[in-house]
Amino acid sequence: MTDDTTGQRRGSEIIGAGYYQPSKVLTNHDLEEMVDTNDEWIRQRTGIRERRIASPEETVPMMATAAARDALANARIDASAIDLIVVATVTSEQRSPNTAGRVAQDLQAPSPVAIDINVACSGYIHALAIADQAIKAGTATTALVIASEKLSAVTDWTDRSTCILVADAAAAFVIRRSSRPGISAVTWGTEPDLADAVVIEPPTNTFSQDGKSVFKWAISEAAGYAAKSVTNAGYRMDELGGLFSHQANLRIIEPLARQLGMADKIVATDVVTSGNTSAASIPLAFAKMWQAGELPEDTPFLLFAFGGGFAYAGLVARTPRS
Ligand code: UT7
Numbered sequence: 001m002t003d004d005t006t007g008q009r010r011g012s013e014i015i016g017a018g019y020y021q022p023s024k025v026l027t028n029h030d031l032e033e034m035v036d037t038n039d040e041w042i043r044q045r046t047g048i049r050e051r052r053i054a055s056p057e058e059t060v061p062m063m064a065t066a067a068a069r070d071a072l073a074n075a076r077i078d079a080s081a082i083d084l085i086v087v088a089t090v091t092s093e094q095r096s097p098n099t100a101g102r103v104a105q106d107l108q109a110p111s112p113v114a115i116d117i118n119v120a121c122s123g124y125i126h127a128l129a130i131a132d133q134a135i136k137a138g139t140a141t142t143a144l145v146i147a148s149e150k151l152s153a154v155t156d157w158t159d160r161s162t163c164i165l166v167a168d169a170a171a172a173f174v175i176r177r178s179s180r181p182g183i184s185a186v187t188w189g190t191e192p193d194l195a196d197a198v199v200i201e202p203p204t205n206t207f208s209q210d211g212k213s214v215f216k217w218a219i220s221e222a223a224g225y226a227a228k229s230v231t232n233a234g235y236r237m238d239e240l241g242g243l244f245s246h247q248a249n250l251r252i253i254e255p256l257a258r259q260l261g262m263a264d265k266i267v268a269t270d271v272v273t274s275g276n277t278s279a280a281s282i283p284l285a286f287a288k289m290w291q292a293g294e295l296p297e298d299t300p301f302l303l304f305a306f307g308g309g310f311a312y313a314g315l316v317a318r319t320p321r322s
Contacts, residue, residue, distance in 0.1 A: 011181020012135040012143070014320050016075025017287035019171040020066035021274065022054040028164070035160040042164050047250025051167035051275025053152045060092045061102035063170035064148035067287075068103055071144065071172035074291065075320075079107040082174075084140035085114045086131045088123030088147040088279035090200065090308060091154055092116065099148060113140060120198060121246050121307025122188070123147060123279035128173070128303070129186035129315060135177050146172040147279035156206045165248070166207065167275030171283035182298075182318035184233030187225065191217070194310035218252040218306065223259035226304040229314025230260075240316065241299035242266030246306060247274065247281035260302075266295065278307065295319050 027050045028039035042048055054063065064087055072079055085100040092099045100114035113134075119126045124147040131143040148170035155166045175183065194217060198209040226245070230237055242265035243257050250271060257267045270285035277284055282303055289295050298321035304314035 010136050010138065011178055011183065012132045012175045013178040013180065013182030014173045014317055015077070015176050016071050016174040016320060017172070017283065017290045018067050018070025018072070018074050019169065019284050019287040020063045020070060021052045021169045021284070022058050024053045024055065025050050026053045031164055034157060035163060037160045037164055045251065046165065047269070047272050048164065048275050049272050052169060054150050054168040058150070058168065060089055060148045060150050061099045061106070063150070063168070064089070064099050064146045064172070065103050065106040067148065067170035067172040068107060068144050068146055071174050071287070075174035077142070077174060079109045081142045082107070082109045082144050083112050084131055084134055084143035085109065085112050086127040086143060086145050087116045088119065088127040089116060089149055090118050090120045090123065090278055091150045093153070103144070103146065119279070119309055119311050121248065121278050121281070122305035122309065122311045122313040124283050125186065125303055125305050125313035125315060126188060126311070128175070128183065128317070129188065129313065131175055132183040135175065142174065142176045144172055144174055146170060147283055149278040149280045151207060151276070151278055154200050154205060154207050156204065159208070161211065162207055162209065165276045167277050169274060169277040169280045169284050171280050171287045173283060184235070184316040186313055186315040187229040187232045188313035189311070191310045191312070197310055198308040214307070215249070215252065219255060222252070222256055222304070222306055222312070225306075225312050226256065226260055226302060226314055229304055230302055230316060233316035235300055235316050237261055239300060240265065241296055241301050241319070242268070244268045244282045244286050244301055244303045246304070247271035247285060248276045248307070266301070290319060297321050
């Protein structure tokens, strides 16, 4: 890579993807022992079969750093190349230093810019767009874009309407300046009328949502914004390899894929074994499938998320090329 990628030629591409999931598995049958629920209800209403739950030692920065290391190994580059770290999280334990700063410290990256952003479920797409724009602007060259979420720590484990959904994980991409951009323009925004539909708020600081309102919005509005994301990115739907949408509920993911005409393409359904990991859900599904060899190289995919805020964001990103 030379330093002459200027103006319109400047952009970024994904060169590696990694993830971290706690080893503790919580099944639907385990939840039957905790609250008044059952495996059949959870599978029918959400598609979730099991999820991973972090231990006290598995903190948001710890999982973020582990995912970052995995992404660096996957990209085959050293932390010394990183000059920007952006972490999407809505569950960090510590306000300052931020999680990105802790990751920089743990990786011993040399003085990178370190930013946390809090946009809940769509946070990772926001983070990816911000990192891409920093690279386009010439203020960074190589970025770690991470999401790390410990939703189990902000969950009321006696509330069956939320505790069956949540899970913990981290995931990361390494993106690098490129004269052949692989990350498109972003389409993003908020729906202020739904601002209170997904909250983590005092006094308990636990997660709660108006599931029905979110579900209704997802079924009636999400496809329009997702389609706009593809158009604004300069792609046609039939050029895409598939869909990575926010992993909250299979009853939302599958209709969205059908509405977009993508049901026959690769559609991420990691929610089934990973639950809802907020900002981490899309890069987690992507990194797992990428490392398992389940995604074609150099192929554009729609990444689209919505949730707390109430915010949404979508862009098209190409898988790494060899
Ligand atoms: O990630 C942030 C964005 N969030 C989302 O995308 C979530 C969108 N919403 C959803 O995915 C769904 O609304 C949920 C999965 C959260 C809930 O599914 P639902 O089909 O909307 O169920 P509901 O809340 O309407 O509840 C139906 C029934 C109720 O009983 P009644 O009133 O019909 O007698 C609930 O009390 O199911 C009951 N219920 C349960 N039953 C067994 C609620 N939770 C449970 C449970 N087990 N865990």
